[in-house]
Amino acid sequence: MEVAPGIHQITCRFGAQRMVFVYLLVGESASMLIDTGCAHNPAQEILPYMAQIGFDPARLTYILITHSDVDHQGGNAPMKRAAPNARLLCHNLDRPWIDSADALVRGRYSQFERDHGIGYGDAGKAGIYADLDCLPVDLTLEGGEYFRLGAGWYVQAVHTPGHTWGHLAVNDPRSRTLISGEASMGTFIPNIDWTPAMPPTYCYVDTYISTQERLMSMDIDLLASAHWTLQRGAAVGEFIRESKNYVLHVESRLLALARQHPFTLRQAIDELSPSLGTWAAAASSEFAYGMSGNLDSLTKRGLLTTARNADHHIVWSLA
Ligand SMILES: [Zn+2]
Structure with a gap:
């Protein structure tokens, strides 16, 4: 049209x-x-x-x-x-x-x-x-x-x-x-x-x-x-x-999670995705793009730090 x-x-x-x-x-x-x-x-x-x-x-x-x-x-x-x-x-x-x-x-x-x-x-x-x-x-x-x-x-x-x-x-x-x-x-x-x-x-x-x-x-x-x-x-x-506010909302949820415990990207997705939208559970892995963007930003700004777990996956924790 x-x-x-x-x-x-x-x-x-x-x-x-x-x-x-x-x-x-x-x-x-x-x-x-x-x-x-x-x-x-x-x-x-x-x-x-x-x-x-x-x-x-x-x-x-x-x-x-x-x-x-x-x-x-x-x-x-x-x-x-x-x-x-x-x-x-x-x-x-x-x-x-x-x-x-x-x-x-x-x-x-x-x-x-x-x-x-x-x-x-x-x-x-x-x-x-x-x-x-x-x-x-x-x-x-x-x-x-x-x-x-x-x-x-x-x-x-x-x-x-x-x-x-x-x-x-x-x-x-x-x-x-x-x-x-x-x-x-x-x-x-x-x-x-x-x-x-x-x-x-x-x-x-x-x-x-x-x-x-x-x-x-x-x-x-x-x-x-x-x-x-x-x-x-x-x-x-x-x-x-x-669109902008949603990204900032996800960021605040990730910071709140870091105050509770260290997490991998997989854990952050599994714990937060169900309360951030109503897509099918199988699609939540697509949050890797957005959340890793938030986590990179938080790490660059010195709010989170990274380490590696036994699987060599990145683990984030509060700086
Ligand atoms: Zn597209």
Whole structure:
């Protein structure tokens, strides 16, 4: 559906119950697709939507990937095959994990195995590989670049780190729309029926909070994100503030736990996750991203210290 003049939101389904919104910006002189979903989503939803609105993918000018994650970059190769004239773009800092499925699986999806004993296992990783059809990007951005899509229509890439180092949003001043990807993650990531699928995977807490401050200072009337309902008007600021407050709430819960006893990441997740959201218990391991971000921040600030247990996993305690 067209959510603002020239901005189309396309719902892409993956897994049993998940969905990701990708966006197609159609101007008179140029066009931009923002994210490509998983490997099957170009054929399943994106190209059928383009056909439905009479948009020839050979006309597509840019494919901009908001960040390195399976449900945002997995369709890059099939999308580029269907739109061979489009330049594939992402932020410089996320390029290595977007270029290569192996780099993404070894980097993002294996990062908690050695220090915390938390991972997806061989079957989980095989499922991730099946959703990934990657391709090296053509050009990287730093944030701030303007794209002219038509007479008087410019959109701008905005560096919004937190969920990843190189996360990008796209700002359209004409309609005051921010296509925000996962720059602000609310208090959970929803399923297709809006029930909580998993905790927000915000990762790098200090930069994530800075991103929320920056977004609150911007003039945004429509927040068009990758997984959440469209937010309009006053709801935009509320969603961004809620995203920031949730991270600070998790931080306070982790500090309170440290006052009770030392803990591993697994223990923190098991003890705190049930009272921080209503996702299925099996999804609570996804809190490794957010909580390890909080714990790194608390450790850097000297509030917690780390040691290793007999399994060589990190144990946090009050400094
Ligand atoms: Zn996502």
